[in-house]
Each structure stands twice: as C-alpha cells, then as structure tokens.
Amino acid sequence: MEQTTNYCNAHQHDETHIGRPLAHYHPNLWGDHFLNYTPPDEITQRQREEEVMALKEEVRRKIQGVSENPKERLILIDVVEQLGVAYHFEDEIEANLQHFNMRYSQDDARYEDDLHFVSLRFRLLRQHGFYVSSDVFNKFKTEDGNFKESLIEDAVGILNLYEASYLRVHGENILDEAVVFTTSKLRALVDQLSDPLATQVSQALKLPLHKGVTRLLSRYYISTYEAEPMHDETLLKFAKLDFNLLQTLHLIELRDLSKWWRNLNFGTKLPFARDRIAEVYFWMLGTFYEPKYALGRQIFTKLYKMTSVMDDTYDAYGFFEELQVYTDAVQRWDKNTMNQLPDYMKLTYEALLDTFVRFEQDLANQGRSKLVPYVRELMKAQCRGYFQEAKWCQEKYVPTYDEYLNDAAITTAGYTLMSGTTFLGMGEFATTEAFEWVTQTPKPVKASCIIGRLIGDMASYKIERKRDHVASVVECYMKQFGVTEEIALKELHNIVEDAWKDLNKEMLRPTTFPRPLMTRILNLSRVIEVFYRLGEDDYSIVSQNMQQKVQLVLIDPIVL
Structure with missing residues (x-):
C-alpha cells in the first residue's frame, strides 16, 4: 500500500503537522452563506403558511374522496409520497393502505395482469410495513421461469417492478431476478423514452426510491410531476409551497447551527x-x-x-x-x-x-x-x-x-x-x-x-x-x-x-x-x-x- 507519511511510528508530541497523516480535506465550500441567512419577514411568512394550510385541506379532501378505482387510489398515494408531503396525511394514507392490505386478493380482476398496478401496490404496502407475498409476480414469468420479454412494451410497469424489487427480503429469489431483469431492460430503454419518464428511469437507475431520502427525491419529483400532462394543479402547488416553507425552517435551523459551529x-x-x-x-x-x-x-x-x-x-x-x-x-x-x-x-x-x-x-x-x-x-x-x-x-x-x-x-x-x-x-x-x-x-x-x-x-x-x-x-x-x-x-x-x-x-x-x-x-x-x-x-x-x-x-x- 502506498504510504506518504509515517503516522503509525511517529513519537512526537508537538503541535506541528510534521509526521502527521494529514488528509488535506477541502475547506468549507459555503463560506458565511448559511450563517447570514435572513428568513422572510413575519407577514410574508404568515401568508405563506395560511396558503399552505388552505391547500392542505383541499389535498386532504382529494385523498379522502378519491375514486373507488383501486389503481387511481394507489397512484394518488404514490404521488403524494413522492412529492414529499405525505407527512401531512399519515392517517389518511394508513387507512387507505389498511384497506388495500385487507382486500389484497379481492382487488378488481382487471388489474391482476397489470404490472404497474401489481408492482405499485406491492411497493407501497411493503414500504409501510405490510407483508405481502412476492408470488404475485409469478404471473409475469414464462413456464421456463424467466420474466416475459413482452414486458419490455410496458416501460412504466418495468420501472415499478424495479422499484418494488428493492423491498425484498431473504429468500425472495423472484425479486432478486427482478432486480437483474428490470435493471437490464431499463438501461436498454432509457434512451428511447421521452420525458418525464426518461428522467424518472435515469434517476431510478442511479438510486431506487427505497434507498433515497425524501427531501432530495421530492425536489426531483416535483419537476417530473409538473411535466406530466395530467398532473393535479392543486397538489403540485401545495407540494411546491410546502417544500419552500420547510426549506425556510431548515435554513433558520442551519443558520443557528452554523453560529454554534463558528463559535467553537x-x-x-x-x-x-x-x-x-x-x-x-x-x-x-x-x-x-x-x-x-x-x-x-x-x-x-x-x-x-x-x-x-x-x-x-x-x-x-x-x-x-x-x-x-x-x-x-x-x-x-x-x-x-x-x-x-x-x-x-x-x-x-x-x-x-x-x-x-x-x-x-x-x-x-x-x-x-x-x-x-x-x-x-x-x-x-x-x-x-x-x-x-x-x-x-x-x-x-x-x-x-x-x-x-x-x-x-x-x-x-x-x-x-x-x-x-x-x-x-x-x-x-x-x-x-x-x-x-x-x-x-x-x-x-x-x-x-x-x-x-x-x-x-x-x-x-x-x-x-x-x-x-x-x-x-x-x-x-x-x-x-x-x-x-x-x-x-x-x-x-x-x-x-x-x-x-x-x-x-x-x-x-x-x-x-x-x-x-x-x-x-x-x-x-x-x-x-x-x-x-x-x-x-x-x-x-x-x-x-x-x-x-x-x-x-x-x-x-x-x-x-
């Protein structure tokens, strides 16, 4: 192993850098940017909070009154979660997923061969701790045990299977196979897709949803969702305002922590x-x-x-x-x-x-x-x-x-x-x-x-x-x-x-x-x-x- 210093055998006790294993880390990038942050004035902040509260209740009504169509309900929950606003609606989301879990084998038969629906339902339930069997994916395999090549025609379905497969536990060979299959197919497909799906696939290949963090994922997804022709304008506006409101709170906290760090x-x-x-x-x-x-x-x-x-x-x-x-x-x-x-x-x-x-x-x-x-x-x-x-x-x-x-x-x-x-x-x-x-x-x-x-x-x-x-x-x-x-x-x-x-x-x-x-x-x-x-x-x-x-x-x- 290459060695450039003599750290292990050094016996000096002075305060100089001689003989020390310096890593030469780069200095702080941000200077006083966060230390000098000034939040919006009190009136502006109160107006923003009131606007968010009004939109929040509109979104709550949408979640509570969502269509009886199970696929539409799942998609709405997924959108709310990916937009980073699910923390406002934990009870409503829990009630919906409890319903899906209880009716797991009774959902509309027209979706039993819909890879998008089956994968999304599996992922959302697993994300919230409900155990559901990965056997539901067997129907998408051929008799020789491989995933059907015809699935490549359903890019959205393959993307959702990819995301679902990262919720796997030990012994779920079908999900191990799904990771390999979907990764290969998405890499082959990504350059043929148009936005916003192409961007979603590209980001997913870098880091699946299950391994991402909410604030970063939601920042990406807000742009993706806005590019969807059928996006819900109320939900999108709420997500944008809520993101900025949270950012203000976080910047105030980071300013105070930067002062603590500077004082040390x-x-x-x-x-x-x-x-x-x-x-x-x-x-x-x-x-x-x-x-x-x-x-x-x-x-x-x-x-x-x-x-x-x-x-x-x-x-x-x-x-x-x-x-x-x-x-x-x-x-x-x-x-x-x-x-x-x-x-x-x-x-x-x-x-x-x-x-x-x-x-x-x-x-x-x-x-x-x-x-x-x-x-x-x-x-x-x-x-x-x-x-x-x-x-x-x-x-x-x-x-x-x-x-x-x-x-x-x-x-x-x-x-x-x-x-x-x-x-x-x-x-x-x-x-x-x-x-x-x-x-x-x-x-x-x-x-x-x-x-x-x-x-x-x-x-x-x-x-x-x-x-x-x-x-x-x-x-x-x-x-x-x-x-x-x-x-x-x-x-x-x-x-x-x-x-x-x-x-x-x-x-x-x-x-x-x-x-x-x-x-x-x-x-x-x-x-x-x-x-x-x-x-x-x-x-x-x-x-x-x-x-x-x-x-x-x-x-x-x-x-x-």
Whole structure:
C-alpha cells in the first residue's frame, strides 16, 4: 500500500503537522452563506403558511374522496409520497393502505395482469410495513421461469417492478431476478423514452426510491410531476409551497447551527478536520426533516459534528500515544483529565463534554434527560472503536474481514451511536427500553452499520491508500479470501444488499419498537446510499455531486 507519511511510528508530541497523516480535506465550500441567512419577514411568512394550510385541506379532501378505482387510489398515494408531503396525511394514507392490505386478493380482476398496478401496490404496502407475498409476480414469468420479454412494451410497469424489487427480503429469489431483469431492460430503454419518464428511469437507475431520502427525491419529483400532462394543479402547488416553507425552517435551523459551529472555532483551530456543517445538516435531513423533529435535528447535527472531528483526530492527525491518552480521557468523561491532553485535544474534549451537558438541559424540559447517558456510553464505545483501528495501523496489521466487521466496522460505522442519538429527538416513542435495545446493536442497527461502513469504505479506500491508514474493508476481504480487488468489491456489494434484506425484514409489521423509531434506522441507511452510492465520498471530498444536492435542498427555492 502506498504510504506518504509515517503516522503509525511517529513519537512526537508537538503541535506541528510534521509526521502527521494529514488528509488535506477541502475547506468549507459555503463560506458565511448559511450563517447570514435572513428568513422572510413575519407577514410574508404568515401568508405563506395560511396558503399552505388552505391547500392542505383541499389535498386532504382529494385523498379522502378519491375514486373507488383501486389503481387511481394507489397512484394518488404514490404521488403524494413522492412529492414529499405525505407527512401531512399519515392517517389518511394508513387507512387507505389498511384497506388495500385487507382486500389484497379481492382487488378488481382487471388489474391482476397489470404490472404497474401489481408492482405499485406491492411497493407501497411493503414500504409501510405490510407483508405481502412476492408470488404475485409469478404471473409475469414464462413456464421456463424467466420474466416475459413482452414486458419490455410496458416501460412504466418495468420501472415499478424495479422499484418494488428493492423491498425484498431473504429468500425472495423472484425479486432478486427482478432486480437483474428490470435493471437490464431499463438501461436498454432509457434512451428511447421521452420525458418525464426518461428522467424518472435515469434517476431510478442511479438510486431506487427505497434507498433515497425524501427531501432530495421530492425536489426531483416535483419537476417530473409538473411535466406530466395530467398532473393535479392543486397538489403540485401545495407540494411546491410546502417544500419552500420547510426549506425556510431548515435554513433558520442551519443558520443557528452554523453560529454554534463558528463559535467553537474548530475550523480555524483544527484545520485538519472536515469543516462540513451544511453537509452534516443535509445528512440529518435525510434522517428526519419534519417540523416536529426540530430538537432531534439540533441534537443530531451537533453530535455528528463532534463525532466527525473525533474521527478526523484518530484518522488524520493524532499520534498514537496522543490517541491512547484521549481514549482514556473519554472513558473517564471528566474535565479534570484535560491537563493530560495536548492543547488541540483539550479543545475537542471540553466541547464534547459541554455538548452533552447541553443535551441534558434541552431534554430536561421533557423530563427525558435520563436518556442522555445511554448515548454517552455509545460515544465512549465509538471512541474505543476508533482507537482499535489506530492500534491496527500502528502495528501495521491488516485484520481479516471477520475481525474488521466484528471488532471495528460495527462500532466505527457510527450507526449504533447515531441511531441512539436520533432516538433522543423522538419524544415519547423513545423509551428507556428502546435505548437499552439500541445499545445492544440489534439486527436492524447492525445491518445499518454494515451498509454504512462497507459502502463508505468502497467509496474512499483508494483515496485513503495515499496516506498511512488502517486497511479498508476491501483489503481485509482480499486478505481473508485471497481474491482480487474486483471480486472483493463485487462480493462486498452483495453483502450490502443482504444487509438491506435484513433491514427490510425488520421494518415489516409488527416491528420491535414503534415504526417512527425504526424508520430512523432505515433513514440513516438511506443517507449513506445518497452520499456514497456512486463510488464517491461526498462527505470527505468536495464533489460537484454533493454541491448540487445541497443547492437543491438548502439553497434554491422552487419557482412557483
């Protein structure tokens, strides 16, 4: 492996950069843009809110009074969800899907051979946790077991089968086959299609709906839906106004978080760390964007930024002996231990402890401050995981894939910590029992950790080779199984897909804990796919891809 620095064997304890494994991360892209955000004046804002409320009731009546035609009802629900406004109509959508689930085998016979209808019904029910059998797709196969070639004449149907197939669980071979079949056919078809369907297919091939995040998907879909000749003007206007209204709320939150981050002065005093407050907030919006989760967003963003700086300290700056002392200090969680730390570590250590004190104060108003210690213990575990990787690096040890997955990946993926952190913002759903459960890294959290770490490693391992860095999961897999890099990447991709099947199964009713909690774990996995799916590390590296996503969700309002 190429090495450009001598991190592992460095024994200096000065504050210079000499011998440190600097990653040379790009500076913050956005300057003071979010820090200086000015929201609309109070009168304008109130007028917008009143207009949205009036349109919301019109849309509600449309959902409640939708045609008895089952296909039209499904399409309306799907449109509402893809436009990003379903959070307003959770009860109405649940009632409709309960009806579809109860009448699953009794729906209008004229649709039993309609691939669009069968696939859409399957996907919507599975998305909401209803188990329905994938055997419904057998009718679209020939006697020799292959999907009918004639289906290529139904591009909309193939697209919907493609989207439905990503809700698969283990043992559903027909959906595994459907992924391959539909991906191949859509790639062949996309250049022959006209918009808006061509755009939908192109976006789906990059990232299926099930692995996307609502705010980004809805921004894309609003444009697509507007291009539909038969779109509902009231629904479209409501979606546009609601998107902009939410964007205003999110920008106010990001402004305040940017002030918090600026006051910490990490960007100046710790130039080795990634200065990514806007990107972290975007990450968090993928986890929960709804207005009622404002406190959750604040807690999540702050803790993620603290964890990110800690990650960079272990990964891209600290000498091994410094990291050992820092790890011990975090385990003690006592400001009296600060004197043992180098000056740059004192800064992050004090901020970490102060941030947790503020969490306790914020949650005390809800009588929930007793839950913060659970997350504090997860932070300590995260730190131990980082140190394990630093130890492997210092010893120049390449672990086996099994060691890596069990000893480091589950911890340092951060998703046990992040799952627990999101729970802090979930109000009454997050009980003591839920926190005790999540700290044990149960199956859905483990699946999320695997997705997060493997996808992240596959996106960043080539860059990390340019400096002295712990072996990536790619190299660990190659070592254990004696395979080429190409085969390792293919097999790791399959392992990620298996983890998605585990997660999909855990989301089926009845879930272990309320669906709003389980959805946070699911959404954390979705964000990883959005940041890393195209093989780029969109968090560490300033990419045009990431800039565009932040621009769409947090800078540019939708033109009405």
